[in-house]
Amino acid sequence: MPEARGAAIDPSLCPLCGQPNACGAEAARCTGEPCTDCWCMTVAIPAALRAQVPAEAQGLACICRNCVAQACPAPDWAVKAAGT
Numbered sequence: 001m002p003e004a005r006g007a008a009i010d011p012s013l014c015p016l017c018g019q020p021n022a023c024g025a026e027a028a029r030c031t032g033e034p035c036t037d038c039w040c041m042t043v044a045i046p047a048a049l050r051a052q053v054p055a056e057a058q059g060l061a062c063i064c065r066n067c068v069a070q071a072c073p074a075p076d077w078a079v080k081a082a083g084t
Helices: 024-031 065-071
Strands: none
Touching: none
């Protein structure tokens, strides 16, 4: 676990591996630019993987692409979140 208990959550880091998560929404928040897209908005991230996010990080930090890819071998994880 990259975060010490009680430590502030860094929304730019994956809560599972501690590496940068390349979150487009967080980048937009930091720059003040509107969020037009993020890689995670086009994939289905399994509920079982989302459940591994510590409670204190849920809704605050996104899982990185590498963790999603490791949990769901391509092309399964590349299915659009909209179900298409």
